[in-house]
Amino acid sequence: MIVVWLKLLHVTALSIWAGGILLMPLLLGRREAAGDGATLHRLHAFSRFAYIVVISPAAFVAIGSGIGLIFAREVYTAWFAAKLLLVGGLVALHVWVGLLVLSVFDEGGRFARWRVAASVVVLSALITxxxxxxxxxxxxxxxxxxxxxxxxxGLGALAEPLIRRLTP
Incomplete structure (x- = not known):
């Protein structure tokens, strides 16, 4: 029964993370249209809130519950290694989006439309x-x-020549 609850938590958190991180380039693309003043401040505050309070915690819960599922289900297969590699890419893009949230709202900052489109395409492809x-x-x-x-x-056999060269 614990596996069912872990899966539910994992899928829910992953859905929030994926949907939220996919939304972020669209929000950042609104920076120029927001102009200056109160509208820009609201957009910045909402973007930071979404990233810090909703999306990032969902990412941590998704990864944590996924780690729990590894041990509960004993999944040690090649497809799972491929999934972990792809999730690592999603984590890297998550960090990149966080850095964008900081830089796009600096004075003179912007996020071009082609970058919005490219970001959405890359994130969509990775999530898919x-x-x-x-x-x-x-x-x-x-x-x-x-x-x-x-x-x-296998690792020992692969590293054996290196080990022999380093040991007297």
């Missing part, structure tokens, strides 16, 4: 890829040195 990997669970064949790392003792 994460959901696709999770739902499709594609069979990913490990080949080459990656397959060697997946077997017990």
């Amino acid at each position: 890829a994460i959901f696709w990997v999770v739902l499709a669970k594609p069979p990913i064949a490990l080949a080459g040195w990656v397959a060697d790392l997946a077997r017990p003792g």
Whole structure:
């Protein structure tokens, strides 16, 4: 039963995180239209509030509940590694959006329309890829040195030449 509640928490938090982070470039794109004064201040305050109070905590809950699901479900497969790589990309873009929230509202700051469009496309593609990997669970064949790392003792065998050179 704990797995069901963890999944519910994970999916809910991930939905809030993904929807919120997808909204942020659209909000930042409104910076020029807001002009100066009270409208700009409200847009800045709302953007910061959304990022700090809603989106970032949802990201932490999504990642934390996801870690809990790893141990509860014992998921150690290649598709899961691909999902973690994609989530790492989403985390990197999350940090980038946070830096934008700080810089776009500086005096003279702006966020061009083409950047808004590019950001939405990249974020949408990444979020779609994460959901696709999770739902499709594609069979990913490990080949080459990656397959060697997946077997017990693989890292030691790969690092053995380096270890021999460093030890007297």
